[in-house]
Amino acid sequence: MQNVAILGATGSIGVNTLDVISRNPELYYASILVANTNVDKMLELCRIHKPRIAHMVDENAAQLLQTRLPIELDIQVTTGTDVLCQLVADDSVDTVMAAIVGAAGLIPTFSAVKAGKRVLLANKESLVMSGQLFIEAAKQSGATVLPVDSEHNAIFQCLPEKIQNALGSCDLDDSGISHIILTGSGGPFLTRDLSSLSSVTPEEACKHPNWSMGQKISVDSATMMNKGLEYIEARWLFNTRPEQLKVVIHPQSVIHSMVQYRDGSVLAQMGNPDMRTPIAHCLSYPQRIASGVEPLDFFEVGELSFCKPDVNRFPNLALAIAACHQGQEATTVLNAANEIAVAAFLSKQIKFTDIANINQNCVSAVVKSKLDSIEDIVALDAEARARATEALNKYR
Numbered sequence: 001m002q003n004v005a006i007l008g009a010t011g012s013i014g015v016n017t018l019d020v021i022s023r024n025p026e027l028y029y030a031s032i033l034v035a036n037t038n039v040d041k042m043l044e045l046c047r048i049h050k051p052r053i054a055h056m057v058d059e060n061a062a063q064l065l066q067t068r069l070p071i072e073l074d075i076q077v078t079t080g081t082d083v084l085c086q087l088v089a090d091d092s093v094d095t096v097m098a099a100i101v102g103a104a105g106l107i108p109t110f111s112a113v114k115a116g117k118r119v120l121l122a123n124k125e126s127l128v129m130s131g132q133l134f135i136e137a138a139k140q141s142g143a144t145v146l147p148v149d150s151e152h153n154a155i156f157q158c159l160p161e162k163i164q165n166a167l168g169s170c171d172l173d174d175s176g177i178s179h180i181i182l183t184g185s186g187g188p189f190l191t192r193d194l195s196s197l198s199s200v201t202p203e204e205a206c207k208h209p210n211w212s213m214g215q216k217i218s219v220d221s222a223t224m225m226n227k228g229l230e231y232i233e234a235r236w237l238f239n240t241r242p243e244q245l246k247v248v249i250h251p252q253s254v255i256h257s258m259v260q261y262r263d264g265s266v267l268a269q270m271g272n273p274d275m276r277t278p279i280a281h282c283l284s285y286p287q288r289i290a291s292g293v294e295p296l297d298f299f300e301v302g303e304l305s306f307c308k309p310d311v312n313r314f315p316n317l318a319l320a321i322a323a324c325h326q327g328q329e330a331t332t333v334l335n336a337a338n339e340i341a342v343a344a345f346l347s348k349q350i351k352f353t354d355i356a357n358i359n360q361n362c363v364s365a366v367v368k369s370k371l372d373s374i375e376d377i378v379a380l381d382a383e384a385r386a387r388a389t390e391a392l393n394k395y396r
């Protein structure tokens, strides 16, 4: 029986994880549920899944949860970031689902990595921000990092065991791998008239054609910043050189990504676009468990198509790839700027197309900094947020 702590339990990945766990109750117990402010959802999850601990990062939310939680459930309510870090590192926890959205996930995810846990990584932003430090910490503690992000999970599944066991420091050449191919649907605006992009609404941007996800990642998918963040994520997980990583648009989201070998073989992982597949894969690896996902019906899928990403349409993708090659300062700053810009777009303060302008403004000011510790990363993140917030004024 694995005890699983779910960070971001009330979100899209969290709820899907609980769904997979509830289908396999003899194998997993969600012992700790963590969220920020959503007390209603946490209450509902506590009633169904009966964790040992319900942690609300927001103190007021924790107090409210405490007053509303029936005593007979016998669930301990906790709060605060320090307490959260102790909880995920506790001996009673085997597996940590890292599914908090954004930079807020960095500290608790890093704490799970340092404690040598089995870390199911959905929170790509933490790896984008901390890159080398994250990989080194995992190596030192012996943590097993498994990628939940559907593309990275697909790639992982198409890699030989030797590479699977050495994520972060693997040698692709040595295993005859020529390219890692990240696929992306292109999001809701793949074919929309370019001149109308400046007037799209948050509702339109969040309506992804194939996946149902949280708001931030949905907007990132519409700008293709998501693919950019995934490019950086892949760079660290699979230890790639720039020429080894490619992005291909595949609107049907049936192929979740691919690995191309020296001999001409291309291995692809396919399935219905449902995050319960990669979640189940990470929970049970190297075994396989039921996930609740419908089997892929090839006759219904019909056609699979592919095309090149257009950087005029998706400037954020180009920015992220450039930042990846520039280094850790640039990726940390870009991630922070993007979070501020996306939040401003979602609250209707700026236009969709201004997200890229603000991101560009912030990465163009990046200077070499000392990034030897998580504290350095957190400080740079804060600095970039301040700059992005200032830049917002120009576009509001």
Ligand code: NAD
Pocket (backbone or CB within 6 Å): 007, 008, 009, 010, 011, 012, 013, 014, 034, 035, 036, 037, 038, 057, 098, 099, 100, 101, 102, 104, 122, 123, 124, 125, 148, 149, 150, 211, 212, 213, 214, 215, 216, 217, 275
């Ligand atoms: P979501 O918005 O649905 O949920 C976010 C969760 O994070 C919520 O439980 C919320 O309470 C928690 N949270 C937010 N701010 C917090 C804070 N300051 N402290 C603690 N908890 C906080 O997001 P999601 O779609 O589930 O995405 C979660 C992560 O997984 C993101 O990093 C995303 O990029 C990644 N991911 C998601 C999908 C998907 O299909 N949804 C796919 C791949 C990767």
Ligand code: MG
Pocket (backbone or CB within 6 Å): 149, 150, 151, 230
């Ligand atoms: Mg993805």
